[in-house]
Amino acid sequence: MIPLSSLPPVGGFLAPKHAFRSVMLTLFSLALPVFGATTPPIVEGFNSGVPTDWTVKNQSSPLGTNTWAQGDPNSGGGSFIARSGANNSYVAADYNSGASVATISNWLISPQRTFNNGDVISFYTRTKNAQDAYADRLELRLSQNGASLNVGSTDTSVGDFGWLLLSVNPTLSPTGYPTAWTKYTVTVAGLSGPTAGRFALRYFVTDGGPQGSNSNYVAIDDLVYSPVGQPTLGTATVSQITESHAGLNVYVVGNGGSAVTEQGVVYAQTFINNNPQIGGTGVSQRTFPPEFDSFQILAESLSPNTSYTFKAFATNASGTAYSAPVTFTTLKAMEPDIEIAKGDASPLSTEVVAWGYNGSGQTNVPFDLFDASSLATGDYHSAAVRPDGTIATWGSTSYGQSTLPPGLANVVAVSEGWLHSVALTADGHVYAWGTNTNHQTEVPAGLEGVIAIAAGYDFSLALKTDGTVVAWGGNGFGQTTVPDGLSGVTAIAASRYVAVALRNDGSVIGWGYVPPGMPEGLTGVQAIAAGDGHVLALMPNGTVIAWGTTSAATVPEGLSDVVSVAAGSSNSFAIKRDGSVVAWGTGSYGNLDLPAGLNGVTRIATGATHTLATRRAILFHSQPLPGDSTTLTFSIQNVGRVPLDVTSVSLVGGNVDDFSLTQPSATSIADGSGQTFTVTFAPTYGGRRTTTLQVLSNDPDEPNLDVAVIGYAIATPPxxxxxxxxxxxxxxxxxxxxxxxxxxxxxxxxxxxxxxxxxxxxxxxxxxxxxxxxxxxxxxxxxxxxxxxxxxxxxxxxxxxxxxxxxxxxxxxxxxxxxTPALTPPDIRVNPPTGRYFGQVERETTTAPTTFVIDNVGGTDLHISSISITGTNADSYSITSGGGASTIAPAGQGSVAVTFTPLTTGYLSATLTITSDDPDQSSYTLTLGGTGQSVPALTNPAATNPTETSATLGAHLESDGNSTITEIGFIVSTTAANPNPTLGGTGVLKYL
CATH class of the missing domain: 2.60.40.10 (Immunoglobulins)
Structure with a gap:
């Protein structure tokens, strides 16, 4: 490795041009050139009329019978012969492009190309001989809108072809159009950079057509489009990589026909931007003087153990060309770095953890579910994709949302709506099941090439390989009305009535019931998540931007180093690079109550009532019986660059008595090495048993590393x-x-x-x-x-x-x-069943109430509509309670109370009628009877001849009350406490 001291400073020269080239010859001797984005030329003689990759659009009004077609040479009795080639090897249009008196607007549109300043378009054109002179006009126009063929909808509109490059006979002079083949040449200028689009030849004549004053015949031959070249770059390479520096090597093979004005490198962290270009998100740019065609630039202040992507670039008048991207990873910092792995150094397994509301068992994770590659939460149900491509479901099955389609296999992703489920298979097909109230499980016929799915409340989304989105299901808020022309999508998300898409430029677009407040001009987003009233956007620097109307849109202050986000109904989650989880929002269902010791999290899914996560753990899949044991080997790996010193390895907390471990044989682990240890699971009780592996070391980032240890013991079923x-x-x-x-x-x-x-x-x-x-x-x-x-x-x-x-x-x-018994109609029973005789009652005296009990012995409700007393003496009877309408359930009871108050003497009768919906006895009648009696009538009571010991008492018997007198006399009170004596009263004497 070349020492850092031998590298030049940023922007410095390695050596004079020729000396450096000789140094670099070895480095690039096997490098194949990467050419700039030069678009293919067009050389068209129109030998067969309109080429198949060209497009004709006749917008004339009124529309005529002809359009652009093969030439009509005079050898066939027509106009004239081609400029070159066969006599008819040109293309032409005439006055019959329109009808009657017309505005002719007949377009001949080229294939798509990428245009650059300096590109040249040339062609030959002519009309008929001078004696046939009518005014003709031909325009050459340019579109800068990619593959668009939009020329507008009228005879005067131009659509995307608004740039007029050339007009032949613009004033429509009758003699202004050439009558011999004449060459026209245009050089493209004024573009801001390489621009995708098309050019078009437009036959454009007003007052034309067979009855108009203008338009005759225009022909085109030998058209040539000559693109100017961009620079050509050799393969870029990287050398001299350290934890903070890298030498980026560039070779400019050719200048593309014009001078290189700028050259250098662009680079960015791959996580932030894996296709860096000048001015891109997170991109650093370094330039080198353009007189050097081979050079090296030192990228400094790089982060250790980080992936970077760089490209060389060179710019000339035609634009900027880039080399193919090169990705490299800086060395780790000069420090130890601990990892816990399986005994063969492969990554630990993951378990699924669940928390929140469990009313339908939606947090009861299947005990044998591990290494799930996809998680999803619905209303009261859950799903996960197993390593074998099958789906595990648990929770509510009320709407079939957890009942898998037969034979479903090779699943790579699953998503849950409110009461339906959607799955994506490895071959790009989509399957859906569950409630179908708004057709959310009716996957569009022919849908294929899908790479991602998302399910909302009552709708479903699919992202295709071409970057377009397909939606189906409920559309009450426009959630399945995908914006016109949406393309370049790299990720999708859905929640209650909102759909969100992330485009390849890092911008975000939503439709449906979209939460307000998305920052204007937001770009560079790496990942998205959607909740009921909020949206989360993960940014390249590990921060989170949120918007919406709930507390879940308020990101905790200082949140950083985030690698993944998830959004639920009213809560948000972020997974940090160290595997910890941060949650915020509303925790009404316990969604924010993170399980104690939750760490090592790799993915998360959350919904309305509960949350799922996968986390790295030491898992015992063999599940011994209580009393048996299983031993597995694991390892402490040092993936750092200096020795790792382990000071303690222990098991702490939980069911620690069910586990034991052996210590590694060495406490100092060299960089790039590992030390194995064993953990034994010997359960004392059935079911899930847990503890924590705790490793203390000199790793500066994780000096106290905790890893969950989980075992399942098979026990006798309940x-x-x-x-x-x-x-x-x-x-x-x-x-x-x-x-x-x-x-x-x-x-x-x-x-x-x-x-x-x-x-x-x-x-x-x-x-x-x-x-x-x-x-x-x-x-x-x-x-x-x-x-x-x-x-x-x-x-x-x-x-x-x-x-x-x-x-x-x-x-x-x-x-x-x-x-269950079959339902029978209502059936009324009354007790007493026939009625009641109230006996002999003194006139105008009210009896105690008699209660009639009403039973429903049928199988459905008995509805009593009225209870009444009718008959000649009905006024001597009264309903004191239970007289209104009522409903009596099967085996239930009701009642009505009746009293007797005779208003006259003699036998008095009436009828009590209970009206109901009993089909056999809709009017149930009972007989009421009683006898009214009167007492003797006495008048003129008097006391005469009183002495100290006697008096004479007298009275007049007016009536015997229609009954034989059995006793007659007087009663006298001997005490002032009873001034109104009655028979049997206190101090009363009776004289007969």
Whole structure:
């Protein structure tokens, strides 16, 4: 390696021109030249009329019958012969381009080219002989809009061909157009740089056509487009790489026909810009005097252990040419760098971690899921792509969102909407399943070549290899109306009703219900994520820009060194380069409650209620039984440049008693080397067991390195007994069971699963039509209400209990089932059933209420519309309660209370009528009866002849009350405390 002292300063000379060239001959002796972006020439004699790669557009108005076509030579009785070649080897257009009196606008458009200043376009043209003179005009126009063929929509518009290079006979003079082949030449000038576009020849005549005063016949022959060249560069190379410097070597092979005015190199961190150009994002530029065709420039102040991409460039009058990009990585800093790896030094496995709301089991990650290459979260469901290209799903299955299409394989990505799922396979095809309320699972026919997918609330997106986006599903907010002409897309994201795309220039575009506030002119974005009301943009320098209307759009102050972002409904996540996670926003479902010790994170996905992440870990996949053990070998790798000194290797926290380790044989590890150690998993209990490997060393960035250690112990499945159904009705039932043992592993979920599908009669959670009901608790008896059942239907059911690694069901050998009763109509019963006799009651005296109990012994609700008393003596009876309209459920009761107040004497009857929707007894009648009685009437009571010990009492008996008098007399109170005596009262004497 050449020492740094031998390198020149930036911009300095290595040696005089010729001496340097001799030095560089060895370096570039095998280098193939890289030519500038010189566009192909065009040499066209129109030997067969209009060439197939040219385009004709006749915009004349009114439109005529002819357009550009092969020449009509006088040898065939026509106009004239070609300038060269066969007699008819030219192209021509005439007055029949229009009809009647017309404005002729007939376009002949070239293939696409990249134009530069100095390019030359020449052609020959002529019209008929002078005696046939009518005014003709021909224009040469240039478009600077790539492949566009837009000439406007009218006879006078020019569309993208607004640059007029040349006009033959611009004033439409009758004798102004040449009548012999005449050459016209134009040199392109005024371009800002290389420009993609087309040129066009336009036959443009006003007051033309067969009945107009102008237009005759124009012909074109021997057209030549001669592009000027850009400089030619040899292959760029890199030498003398250190942790902070690199020598960038350049060889300018040729100047392209004009003097090189500037040359040098451009470079950037590959993470920021892998295609650097002058003025690009994150690009550094170094120049060298143009008189040297071979030179080296020293790039300084580079970051250690960082990938850079550089290109050489040279500029002349035609523009700037670049060499092919070259990528190199600076050396690591002169310090140790620790990594924990498998025993063969390959990277550690990753596990899936979940947190947040778990109402449907969406955070119950399958115990055998590891090394997932893609994660996705829906409303209450989750999905991940396994290393073998299959998909693992868990959580809610209510809408089929977790029920995979049969045979789905070779999956490379999965995305979850609110209640639907989308998968991308390695061959570029898309599959979707789940709810289809807005056609979000109807993948467009013929869709292929897809490289990325995203699912929103009720819509789906696909990014194709050509940089275009396809959308389908709900469009209530325009979320599937992809902007016209959108191209160059490199990434897509979707959330509730918003779609976002990242273009290859680092700009961001959104459509649908787009959150406001995107910074004006935002470019250079590396990655995007979309939430319900916000968008995240990861910038090349590791910072995050956010916009929107929620707190999730407020980035924590000082956040930096970010390598990945994720957005949920109202939360945001950032993964930093060291594998740590930063979260912000609203944590109403526990989304922001990061698991303790979360580190080594490699990817993250978040949604409305929960979050998933993968993190590097020491994983035991062999899953020993409690009492057995498994030993695996791992290694401490020093990927730094100086020795790594390890001061401690230990296991701490968690289920540390289930794990043990052997110490590495050496505590000082040379750069580029490693030391192995073993970890043994000997579980004392079933299920998931964890601890932390902690390594202390002199690594300045990670002096205290923590790595999760995770093992799963196989235990006996839980035992479930005593399944039964009680309280069965037409629409509900109570399921009962008993978890008698957890099998040595914690129960994380228990409940019942039921289905009406006979194919799922030995009912399982993933079987057809399965409905899951979860009951809190672990072991012991439990019950669950099964509601919303269909009357007259057979249901198959089983209790279940799940641990972190398995799900067990009751051990029945035949299907468990019950049948809901068929619905019967309402059926009224009343007690007492026929009525009530209230007995003999004194007139105008009210009895205690009599209650009639109303039962519904039918299978559907009984609706009572009215309860009334009718008949001759109805006014002697009253309803005191329960007299209005009411509804009585099956097996339910109601009541009505009636009192008797005779208004006259004698037997008094009436009818109590209960009107309902009982189809057999819509009017249920009961007889009410009672006898009214009157008492004797006495008047003129008097006391005469009073003495100290006696008095004479008298009265007049007016009436016997229509009944025989059985006793008559007087009562006297002997105490002032009873001034109104009655029979049996205090101090009362009776005299007969």
């Amino acid at each position: 035992a479930i007994t005593s399944p039964s159904i009680t309280q069965l009705t037409a629409t509900s039932a109570t399921a009962n069971a008993d978890v008698t043992a957890d099998g040595g592993s914690e129960i994380v979920e228990r409940g019942f699963v039921y289905s009406t599908s006979y194919s799922n009669s030995m009912t399982t959670l993933n079987g057809p039509g399965a409905v899951k009901v979860v009951v809190s608790g672990t072991t012991g008896p439990y019950s669950a209400a099964l509601s919303g059942l269909t009357p007259g239907t057979t249901y198959y059911y089983r209790p279940f209990a799940s641990t972190s690694y398995t799900t067990a069901y009751s051990a029945n050998s035949s299907p468990l089932f019950f049948t």
